[in-house]
Structure formats: C-alpha cells, structure tokens
Amino acid sequence: MEEPPLREEEEEGDGDEVGPEGALDKSPSQLTAEDVYDISYVMGRELMALGSDPRVTQLQFKIVRVLEMLEALVNEGSLEAEELRMERDSLRKELQALRREGPSAGG
Amino acid sequence: VNIPRKEKDFQGMLEYKKEDEQKLVKNLILELKPRGVAVNLIPGLPAYILFMCVRHADYLNDDQKVRSLLTSTINSIKKVLKKRGDDFETVSFWLSNTCRFLHCLKQYSGEEGFMKHNTSRQNEHCLTNFDLAEYRQVLSDLAIQIYQQLVRVLENILQPMIVSGMLEHETIQGMSGVKPTGLRKRTSSIADEGAYTLDSIIQQLNSFHSVMCQHGMDPELIKQVVKQMFYIVGAVTLNNLLLRKDVCSWSKGMQIRYNVSQLEEWLRDKNLMNSGAKETLEPLIQAAQLLQVKKKTDEDAEAICSMCNALTTLQIVKVLFLYTPVHEFEERVSASFIRTIQMRLRDRKDSPQLLMDAKHTFPVTFPFNPSSLALETIQIPASLGLGFISRV
Numbered sequence: 001m002e003e004p005p006l007r008e009e010e011e012e013g014d015g016d017e018v019g020p021e022g023a024l025d026k027s028p029s030q031l032t033a034e035d036v037y038d039i040s041y042v043m044g045r046e047l048m049a050l051g052s053d054p055r056v057t058q059l060q061f062k063i064v065r066v067l068e069m070l071e072a073l074v075n076e077g078s079l080e081a082e083e084l085r086m087e088r089d090s091l092r093k094e095l096q097a098l099r100r101e102g103p104s105a106g107g
Numbered sequence: 108v109n110i111p112r113k114e115k116d117f118q119g120m121l122e123y124k125k126e127d128e129q130k131l132v133k134n135l136i137l138e139l140k141p142r143g144v145a146v147n148l149i150p151g152l153p154a155y156i157l158f159m160c161v162r163h164a165d166y167l168n169d170d171q172k173v174r175s176l177l178t179s180t181i182n183s184i185k186k187v188l189k190k191r192g193d194d195f196e197t198v199s200f201w202l203s204n205t206c207r208f209l210h211c212l213k214q215y216s217g218e219e220g221f222m223k224h225n226t227s228r229q230n231e232h233c234l235t236n237f238d239l240a241e242y243r244q245v246l247s248d249l250a251i252q253i254y255q256q257l258v259r260v261l262e263n264i265l266q267p268m269i270v271s272g273m274l275e276h277e278t279i280q281g282m283s284g285v286k287p288t289g290l291r292k293r294t295s296s297i298a299d300e301g302a303y304t305l306d307s308i309i310q311q312l313n314s315f316h317s318v319m320c321q322h323g324m325d326p327e328l329i330k331q332v333v334k335q336m337f338y339i340v341g342a343v344t345l346n347n348l349l350l351r352k353d354v355c356s357w358s359k360g361m362q363i364r365y366n367v368s369q370l371e372e373w374l375r376d377k378n379l380m381n382s383g384a385k386e387t388l389e390p391l392i393q394a395a396q397l398l399q400v401k402k403k404t405d406e407d408a409e410a411i412c413s414m415c416n417a418l419t420t421l422q423i424v425k426v427l428f429l430y431t432p433v434h435e436f437e438e439r440v441s442a443s444f445i446r447t448i449q450m451r452l453r454d455r456k457d458s459p460q461l462l463m464d465a466k467h468t469f470p471v472t473f474p475f476n477p478s479s480l481a482l483e484t485i486q487i488p489a490s491l492g493l494g495f496i497s498r499v
Contacts, residue, residue: 020317040147041321047148057484060148064488067144071490 119482141200145488150323154207330382360398
C-alpha cells in the first residue's frame, strides 16, 4: 500500500497561536492582559523547574507582584488611551462642525 | 506600610475570621478567574491557599470551623460549575484545583502511606487534630463529577468537527473519484471556508491540551482526558463510516489512515504515546484498512478475519456491504465473498453491536500526586483580594 503524502506545513505563520512564549516577542505597546497571563505561565514553569528552594519561591512571589503591576498597566493604559482617543475624536468633530457653520453664518 | 523585616518563620498556615468565610470563598472560588497572573504563575494556588486555611482551623482544634470551611468550599465549587459549567477553561481549572486540594489533604493527612515523598518540613505540616478521610471521599466524588462535565464540554466542541474533518474534508488532493471541479478545486486550507478540517481538530486538541497544562492538571489526568477525546473522534468517525455509503471507498480508507497518522503524530509530539489514546482508534484504523485491502479470494477473506479483531462481525460485514468503488481499478464486493467472511467469523463470540457508543466515558482515576511546594513559603498575591487573611 502506498504511503500517504506528506502534508505541507503552510499553516504556520498565519498563526493566531504562536504559543505562550510568543507574548515575550511582542512590542510592549501591543501587549494585552492575555499576553501577561501567558508570560506568567511560561515564567512559572521555569521557576518551578528550579525546585522549591525558599529563595526561588520568594523570587516567584515578587515576580507575581511585578506581573500584577504589568497587568494593571496594560489594562489601564489601553483604557486611558481609548478614553483620550474618544475625547480627541469628539473635539475634532466639534471643530469641523464649527468650521462648516462659521463661513455660512458669516456670508 | 512595608517595614522591612527579617523574613519571619511562617508555619504555612492561613488565618481568617469566621465571619470572613463567605468573603474568602467568594474571592477565592466564586469570582476567581481561571486565567490570571497569580494562578498562571503558581498553578493550583487556590487549592494550596484553601488547604493552608484548613490547617489553621485544624491547629486551633476548631472542628466547627473546619467543617464549615470544607462545606463552603465544596458548595462554592459546585456553584461555579453550575454557572459556568459549559466553559472548558472554568471546568478544567476547577478539576485541577479540586484534585490538588485532594492531594494536599492526603499528603498532609499524617497517614504514612501518603508521606513517602514528603520532606521533613512537609511532615511537620501534617494535620494534627482531625481525620478528614470522609471529606476526601466527598471531594473525590466531586472530582469525578467535574471530570464527567469536562468530557461533556469537550465532546460538544469536538462533535461538530469530526465528520467534516476526519471524513469529508480532503486532505489528499485528487484522491476521491469525484472530480474536484471549479469552485472546490482550490488548495485545502482556503477551499472549505467554514467547514472543519483535520487541522481544525488538531488546533482544538492543542488548545484543550494547553489549557490543561496551564492549569497544572496532573499529567496522569491529562492522559485520561486525551484518551477520552481520541475515543470520541474514533467512535464518531467509525459510526459515520458505518452509516454512509459515500465514505466507504478505497480512497476514503487512504484518507482516514492519513488523518489517523496525523493524530498519532500529535500524540508523539505531546509525549502522550503511553496514554492509551492511540489504542482507542484501533477499530477505525482497521475499518480504514478494510476499505483498502483486496476483497476477492479466500485468502483475502482469511486475511480480513485475522486483521479485523477490533471490529465486530456486523461492522466488518457492513463495511463490505457499503463498499463503493470509485476508481476503475476497484470492484464491488461480491455477495459470496461477504458470505465467506460471515462463515469464517461464525464462531467468534462477539457482540451484535453495529454502532459504537460515542457517549461512553472511561472510568477516571486520580492517582496520588504529591507536590514539592513548601507551604511556609506561599504568600498571598494582592490580585486575589484576600487581604483579610493572614499568614501564620
């Protein structure tokens, strides 16, 4: 019987799934909370591989804190940016409306 | 205010006021998200925290508090699963944590059988006042229930992908006799927009597997889940094969063998070859081989009978009966050949079963899996909102 042909490996790359490690390659401004969770998992695994030395655990909980901070920054940062963007857009619209009204009111 | 102090020697217990118990289970169970910084970095953290609370109540010799905490814990887990029981992530998370909690209750029970792998420090952390064996039984039953729920959830997700991905979608170009003309002729990944392919199934398996790993689920338990998933894929595929003429051809046999080889590759990749998952595909593999072997002479019949030991007589006969040649080099199976097969298999005592029970669930076990984590080093991450409990 014939062997089935090899499947072409082409799906790689258009990937939504780069695996948790992919989050570390991202630009900081593109980071989402999900990426922070992925980073947590990857680092947690590596810390665990170091064993249960109390110093490792201490470090682990400091990293938890740092990642909690990162999570908060990512969430608040995007929220703030979104608010500012909306504010800017509405001001821009207002300005355009006033400009349109301006000349017609004058002439 | 954080005054730097010498790291106090903690005993690995957590104290809370009785009136805070509801707040404790609310933040730690009812409203805890299965994905977050703390639980991702330290899988099983909720279970460890709960156990450390049990330890302090045991230390106080407060049976009322122990009982109340364990009852609230169990009820809260049930409540979460009732509310979000159709979400794979939630169910996987609580299955992992329920098992971890159960392992803790064993590891620190003080029973010698469970202490073999403990460090001497861990042995000092054993419960001293109460025997919680009965609660372990209740938790173990709860874990079984959660496991069954997990299987139902993943079954619901996989089910609609299987027939399309395993049988209908063409992974090998130009194999079927039906000429792929016009619209359908494009390459596989773009061609069937919306329709599931083998890759959809593999991606789904990947996502299930990665969620379970992230939750720190016991490796032995992950193996059982994977075996169950493969069984579902195999059973649903075979059942459809046994019901549809249009998928009983030589080229479909080729297709199925190829798809199965990809699934095996996945198992190898994930180091799950010893999970028993591959074996659950055996009936499907044999049916695919049956589609491909020669079906004419007495020798052919003999070969078929010795090859198809994982298929019932009824299933073998049905496949031969449905077999539909699509290529010029194939021939319909003659009635006399089928009779020969039936004669040969007459003495085989097998079940009169045609379809596989696709809903069958293998009984699950939770082998004891002690952890090397040192309870006295565990801190409470701020994001859990448990500022009202304190380390002892």
